[in-house]
Amino acid sequence: MRVLRVGGGRPLSGAVAVHGAKNSVLPILAAAILAGGVSVIHNCPALTDVDAAVAILRHLGCRVQREGETVTVDSSALTRMDIPDALMREMRSSVIFLGAILARCGQAELSFPGGCELGPRPIDLHLSALRSMGAEIDAACGGIRCRGRLHGAELSLSLPSVGATENIMLAACAADGVTVISNAAREPEIVDLQNFLRTLGADIDGAGTSTVTIRGGAPLHGGEHTVIADRIVGATYLAAAAATGGHVALEGLDRRWLLPVLDAFRQAGCTVSGGEKRVELRCDRPLTGVRPIRTAPYPGFPTDAQPMVMAAFCGGRGTAVFVENIFENRYRQAAELARMGADIRVEGRVAVVCGVPRLHAARLEAADLRGGAALVVAALAAEGESQIAGLRHIDRGYARLEEDLSSLGADIRRVDVDTDTGTERQRETL
Ligand code: UD1
Numbered sequence: 001m002r003v004l005r006v007g008g009g010r011p012l013s014g015a016v017a018v019h020g021a022k023n024s025v026l027p028i029l030a031a032a033i034l035a036g037g038v039s040v041i042h043n044c045p046a047l048t049d050v051d052a053a054v055a056i057l058r059h060l061g062c063r064v065q066r067e068g069e070t071v072t073v074d075s076s077a078l079t080r081m082d083i084p085d086a087l088m089r090e091m092r093s094s095v096i097f098l099g100a101i102l103a104r105c106g107q108a109e110l111s112f113p114g115g116c117e118l119g120p121r122p123i124d125l126h127l128s129a130l131r132s133m134g135a136e137i138d139a140a141c142g143g144i145r146c147r148g149r150l151h152g153a154e155l156s157l158s159l160p161s162v163g164a165t166e167n168i169m170l171a172a173c174a175a176d177g178v179t180v181i182s183n184a185a186r187e188p189e190i191v192d193l194q195n196f197l198r199t200l201g202a203d204i205d206g207a208g209t210s211t212v213t214i215r216g217g218a219p220l221h222g223g224e225h226t227v228i229a230d231r232i233v234g235a236t237y238l239a240a241a242a243a244t245g246g247h248v249a250l251e252g253l254d255r256r257w258l259l260p261v262l263d264a265f266r267q268a269g270c271t272v273s274g275g276e277k278r279v280e281l282r283c284d285r286p287l288t289g290v291r292p293i294r295t296a297p298y299p300g301f302p303t304d305a306q307p308m309v310m311a312a313f314c315g316g317r318g319t320a321v322f323v324e325n326i327f328e329n330r331y332r333q334a335a336e337l338a339r340m341g342a343d344i345r346v347e348g349r350v351a352v353v354c355g356v357p358r359l360h361a362a363r364l365e366a367a368d369l370r371g372g373a374a375l376v377v378a379a380l381a382a383e384g385e386s387q388i389a390g391l392r393h394i395d396r397g398y399a400r401l402e403e404d405l406s407s408l409g410a411d412i413r414r415v416d417v418d419t420d421t422g423t424e425r426q427r428e429t430l
Contacts (some may be wrong), residue, residue, distance in 0.1 A: 037222030
């Protein structure tokens with residue numbers, strides 16, 4: 001079994017470049033299907049979710065090459081318009097391929113993404129938008145079949161779903177006429193997708209605001225794009241700096257993308273600064289209590305940062321109340337953090353964290369991606385050496401976790417342990 005061994009108690013210090021954003025690269029790889037030519041995408045992190053997206057592209061008949069962090073996708077000869085169940089299960093967000101395949105092929109066949117670790121993950125907004133654009137959709141027995149020539153439509157989302165906004169943007173590029181999305185998601189990754197689609201020749205604007213307009217039918221071709229930095233990875237390293245009383249600078253990340261996270265740490269006594277390409281956090285004393293942290297769609301506090309920020313507050317000197325408004329099952333890290341001595345009470349959407357003077361090392365298991373990252377943050381702050389299993393979750397979203405944290409002075413390494421004896425095998429993989 002492969003685990004992370006984390007020796008706690010060292011303040012993190014230094015600067016680190018944040019890798020490309022998982023939530024940008026996935027829709028951008030799906031969008032490459034639209035090009036019907038060669039797209040070159042830089043700053044694609046080595047994540048297992050990216051492996052899954054590449055496997056889907058290859059299954060569809062794309063030629064895909066990966067060289068370092070550059071992925072080249074040639075989508076000129078698409079041969080299929082379906083995604084098999086096994087590939088859908090590898091990555092729930094593969095539903096983002098629906099709009100792209102439909103736009104390119106006039107039909108698409110996927111299995112239902114269903115629930116995930118975070119709770120039910122419906123796609124009703126995706127499907128009703130595509131229906132309004134003229135798609136005939138047969139969603140039964142776990143499968144989704146879509147077909148039809150798409151036309152532009154005025155669409156108002158009942159909530160600003162990231163995935164639905166992206167699916168509509170992709171489908172609308174090939175639709176006849178103009179599509180307007182109201183109450184669109186405003187995440188930086190939506191802007192990144194728009195920028196990539198523009199390099200393909202798409203006529204689209206408004207991303208980053210609540211109204212996105214796509215004038216469909218523009219001739220598309222291959223393009224070249226560099227994916228933005230991952231703000232959630234950035235938030236993880238800031239949380240680790242805050243938890244350990246450290247001083248960390250993140251290179252390549254826009255401070256404005258993390259304002260609610262920075263605000264929480266500032267309230268808790270940290271010094272934060274930065275600009276368009278840099279974010280810095282210094283923490284000289286234990287974190288104090290803060291006003292309630294409520295997750296919300298961008299530009300609100302990101303649900304994806306909630307577990308790691310919660311972990312940072314476990315060893316603080318005050319109370320932090322979290323209200324999770326996006327996903328039902330997003331406190332799975334709490335029980336594991338409690339094994340380290342954290343005082344967390346969860347009731348429905350609310351979690352109350354009362355800081356304790358010290359966390360102690362424990363054997364832990366990640367239950368989901370960001371919950372796993374939260375365990376790493378807590379382990380970095382705890383006394384003694386913790387062991388974290390369930391790395392397949394963490395590897396979905398962190399390409400260089402041990403390398404980056406080690407470069408900041410952390411004691412963290414990935415090792416194989418014998419499951420029967422718990423002893424470390426010789427080969428270290430760092
Ligand atoms: C994206 C991110 C994920 C992040 C989430 C919220 C990617 C690959 N993933 O996920 O990391 O946690 O945004 O910031 O970008 N909903 C519906 N019906 C729908 C669609 C969504 O009810 O048709 C609900 C969901 O259940 C959830 C909320 O809307 O409660 C937000 O979901 P959404 O913004 O769609 O998240 P994802 O795109 O799945």
